Amino acid sequence: MVLENLGSSLYESLKKILRISVVDEAAVKELVRDLQRSLLQADVNVRLVLELSKRIEERALKEKVPPGIPRREHVIKVVYEELTHFLGEKPIQLGVKMGRKNVYMLVGIQGSGKTTTAAKLARYLQKRGFKTALICADTFRAGAFAQLQQLAEQINVPIYGNEKEKNPVKIALGGLKKFEGYDVVLLDTAGRHKDEESLIKEMKTIEKAVQPDEVIMVIDGTIGQQATIQAEAFHKATPIGSIIVAKLDGSARGGGALSAVAATGAPIKFIGIGEKTDAIEAFDPPRFVGRLLGMGDLQSLIEKVREAEIKVPEKKAKAILSGKLTLADVYEQFEAMQSMGPINRILKMLPGFGYEIPEEKLDIAEEQVKKWRVIIQSMTPEEKETPKILNSSRIRRIARGSGTTEKDVKTLLQQYTMLRKMMKTMRRKKLPFFGKKLQL
Numbered sequence: 001m002v003l004e005n006l007g008s009s010l011y012e013s014l015k016k017i018l019r020i021s022v023v024d025e026a027a028v029k030e031l032v033r034d035l036q037r038s039l040l041q042a043d044v045n046v047r048l049v050l051e052l053s054k055r056i057e058e059r060a061l062k063e064k065v066p067p068g069i070p071r072r073e074h075v076i077k078v079v080y081e082e083l084t085h086f087l088g089e090k091p092i093q094l095g096v097k098m099g100r101k102n103v104y105m106l107v108g109i110q111g112s113g114k115t116t117t118a119a120k121l122a123r124y125l126q127k128r129g130f131k132t133a134l135i136c137a138d139t140f141r142a143g144a145f146a147q148l149q150q151l152a153e154q155i156n157v158p159i160y161g162n163e164k165e166k167n168p169v170k171i172a173l174g175g176l177k178k179f180e181g182y183d184v185v186l187l188d189t190a191g192r193h194k195d196e197e198s199l200i201k202e203m204k205t206i207e208k209a210v211q212p213d214e215v216i217m218v219i220d221g222t223i224g225q226q227a228t229i230q231a232e233a234f235h236k237a238t239p240i241g242s243i244i245v246a247k248l249d250g251s252a253r254g255g256g257a258l259s260a261v262a263a264t265g266a267p268i269k270f271i272g273i274g275e276k277t278d279a280i281e282a283f284d285p286p287r288f289v290g291r292l293l294g295m296g297d298l299q300s301l302i303e304k305v306r307e308a309e310i311k312v313p314e315k316k317a318k319a320i321l322s323g324k325l326t327l328a329d330v331y332e333q334f335e336a337m338q339s340m341g342p343i344n345r346i347l348k349m350l351p352g353f354g355y356e357i358p359e360e361k362l363d364i365a366e367e368q369v370k371k372w373r374v375i376i377q378s379m380t381p382e383e384k385e386t387p388k389i390l391n392s393s394r395i396r397r398i399a400r401g402s403g404t405t406e407k408d409v410k411t412l413l414q415q416y417t418m419l420r421k422m423m424k425t426m427r428r429k430k431l432p433f434f435g436k437k438l439q440l
Helices: 004-019 025-041 046-062 069-088 114-127 142-154 168-178 197-212 226-237 254-264 284-294 298-307 313-321 327-340 344-346 360-377 381-385 392-402 406-429
Strands: 101-105 133-136 182-190 212-218 242-244 269-271 279-281
Touching: 004 025, 004 069, 004 284, 025 046, 025 069, 046 069, 046 168, 046 242, 069 254, 069 284, 101 197, 114 133, 114 142, 114 182, 114 212, 114 226, 114 242, 114 269, 114 279, 133 168, 168 197, 182 197, 182 226, 197 226, 197 254, 212 254, 226 254, 242 254, 254 269, 327 360, 327 381, 327 406, 360 392, 392 406
Parallel strands: 101 182, 101 212, 133 182, 212 242, 242 269
Antiparallel strands: 269 279
16 A cells, blocks of 8 residues: 555554543644654655644644534544645646647656656556557667557557657657547656756757646655655746656655655646556545545545446346355456455555555465465356355365365355355445455
8 A cells, every 4th residue: 555654653543542532632642743753754844744733733622523523533534634635635637638639748857667657647548538649758768768668568558759869859749740639648758857957958848849738747756855856846947737656655755755746836646556557546635645544445446446347237236135146256256356456455445454454464365365266267167156066075176176275165165155144234234344354
C-alpha cells in the first residue's frame, strides 16, 4: 500500500482514541503529538506539520460535537477532514476533451520514473476508451526510445521516435503530425535537473513549439522535501498544469513529496503505486486519506472490479447467494482477481484490513490462492460442480495431480464450505458481510 509506514502509524494513533472511554483535552493533545511524530517521520515539512496539528487540536477541542455523535468519532472526522484539506479537497480530472487531439507533455528530473509513467498514463487512458499514442522526444538519454518502445508494445499503444534525430522539437512535431485523429498524445521529454540551464531552456523551446494542453511534471515520491525545490524551478520555466507522484509504493519519504508538491499549488492528478503498467491511479485526496487512516477504500475496490470486468449473470448471482456456489465459480473469481492485481492490494482497500492483517499473512494469502487455483484445475468438471463427491481417494488423486498435499485440498474444501455459508448470510442480511474473514 501507498505510504504504508505513515498509514499504519496514523491508524495506531486513532485506535488509541477509539479504545479510551473519555476523550478529554489530554487525550486530544496526545493524539496530536502522535500525528506530529508520524508525519515528521514520513518527511513532511515541519511548518506544514505544525499548521496541520494546530488546526486539528483547535477543532477537536473547540468545535461543538453534533448531537448523538460520540466525541471520539468527531475527533477522527476532524483528523480525516484536515488531512484531506491538506492534500486537496477533491480529485482534479485530466480534462481530456473529446473530438480533438489532446497533447500532454511530461517533464521531470532524471530518474523520476517519467518514461515508465508515460506508459502507465497511456495505459490508463487507453482502458478508458481514449485512442492514445506516445512520442519519445528524449534525445539525451541513451536507450530512452528503446525503453518506451518496449513499454508501448506491452500495452499495444503506437509510438513515434527517431534515434538518429537529435532535435527534440522536430521529433515532437513529427509525432504530432503522424498521430492526427488520436484523442490523446503523450510527449515524453528528457529528464533534467533545475540547475541544467541548457536542458531547462530546451524544455521551454519544446513547450513553445508544441503548445501542449498541459505540462505534467513527474516527481519521484522517494526524494522527499526536495520535490518542492524541483517543482518550483520547473514551474518557473514552464507553467506546470499538474503533477504525477511516482514510486509511492512503500516509500518512507513519500509524505514529504506529497506535502511539498501540494504546497506549490500544482494539483496532483495521479500517483504511481507499483512497477506494472497498470499501477497508476487518479489521485483522490478523500479516498487516499481514508486508506492512510485504515478506513479502507471500497470505491477503489469497486472500480478495480469493474476494470477487471467481472460479470456475473443475474441467474448465477442468485444461485450463488442461495448457497449454490460451485468450485468452478470460485475458480472463475480467482481468475478475475488475477487481472485486478495482487491480493494484498485488494484486501487493503477493505476497511480495517490494511493494518489488521500483517504483511507476512498477506504474502501467505497470495501463495494460498495460487495453490488453490492449481488444485481446482486438477479436478474433473463433475468434482468442480459437485464438491460433495470428493472422497479420500479423489482428494489423494487431486493432491498428486496438483503437486500439493491432501491437507491443502482439505483446507480449500473447508474454506469453500465457509464461503457458501457466508453467501447465504449475505443474502439474509442484504448487506456486505465482513464479519467472518477467510482463514488465509
